[in-house]
Amino acid sequence: MDSVAELAAAYDRQVGSRGFGARGDFLGRAGPPAERIGTVLRRFLPGQGGMVLAEDLDDLTGGQLDALIAEQCAYCTKYGLPLEWDHHEGLRADLPTRLEAAGFKPQDPVAVMIGDAGDVAAAEGTRARLPGDIRLRPVTRRAEFEAVQELMRTTRPGTDWEWLPDALEDWLTVTGDPCAVVVAESEEGEVVSAGWMRFHTASEFASLWGGATLPSRRGQGLYRALVGHRAALAAERGFRYVQTEALPTTRPTLARLGLATVRMLTPYYFTPDMA
Structure with missing residues (x-):
């Protein structure tokens, strides 16, 4: 296994440089193209919000950076849309202070985690016995994607998942970075856990997205099994690594399965x- 710094650099070079098209959330879906604003890439989607991807801010003076931030805030205010701007240790150190001065609010840190796909697929935790009434299977039809959408709405209330079925359909058939969707399903056909992934062609990486389980089914190994199943799909297709962004709730499980934290995003x- 490469060092965490080498893994982070490889991911940035091979996948991060693709911008929004490599994502598996609403910002990776089809829609209006991203805009280049100076040294940042910005994308907004109607009714959802937007995100800024910063490439290199080190050459900007403090005043220039403040002006760039203010421009993004003015855009948000004009259209009434939220905006996300991530910071990590590789970006300039004064960015958080300047973002907060402009009205941005920090959220819980997110861990960028990467693991060897074959090792994750073979990890002991992924092979634990599932409940007898549960099976894992890939899904490919619109009605099945809508069932995943309903699961996400149930487990993550307050978030609009209207975009998800369309996005999964698009990603499943694109020639760039295709998608696979896997569910844990009960004997009655109820989707009780689900996750999807993007296969980043011409790279060593596949990325894991989603990952939700009904509260009544948590603690039964479903999330671990879905991670392992998707890692196996990646390895079968020749991808060396799996990558994901993990909240504190899933980070310990992923670490036990062999994924290492290579970067913390705030x-x-x-x-x-909020301004």
Whole structure:
């Protein structure tokens, strides 16, 4: 296994440089193209919000960076949309202070984690016996994607998942970075856990997205099994690594399965009513 610094650099070079198209959330879906604003890439989607990807801010003076941030806030205020701007240790150290001065609010840190796909697929935790009434299977039809959408709504209330079925359909058939969707399903056909992934062609990486389990089914090894199943799919297709962004709730499980934290991201959110 490469060092965490080497893994982070490889991911940035091979996948991160693709911008929003490599994502598996609403910002990776089809829609209006991203805009280049100076040294940042910005994308907004109607009714959802937007995100800024910063490439290199080191050459900007403090005043220039403040002006760039203010421009993004003005755009959000004009259209009434929220904006996310992530910071990590590789970006300039004064960015968080300047974001907060402009009205951005820090959120819980997110761990960028990477593991060897074959090792994750073979990890002991992924092979634990599942409940007898549960099976894992890939899904490919619109109605099945809508069932995943309903699961996400149930487990993550307050978030709009209207975009998800369309995005999964698009990603499943694109020639760039295709998708696979896997569910844990009960004997009655109820989707009780689900996750999807993007296969980043011409790279060593596949990325894991989603990952939700009904509260009544938690603690039964479903999340671990879905991670392992998707890692096996990646390895079968010749991808060396799996990558994901993990909240504190899933980080310990992923670490036990062999994924290492290569970077900590702190998301900063701006919405017009917070400024």
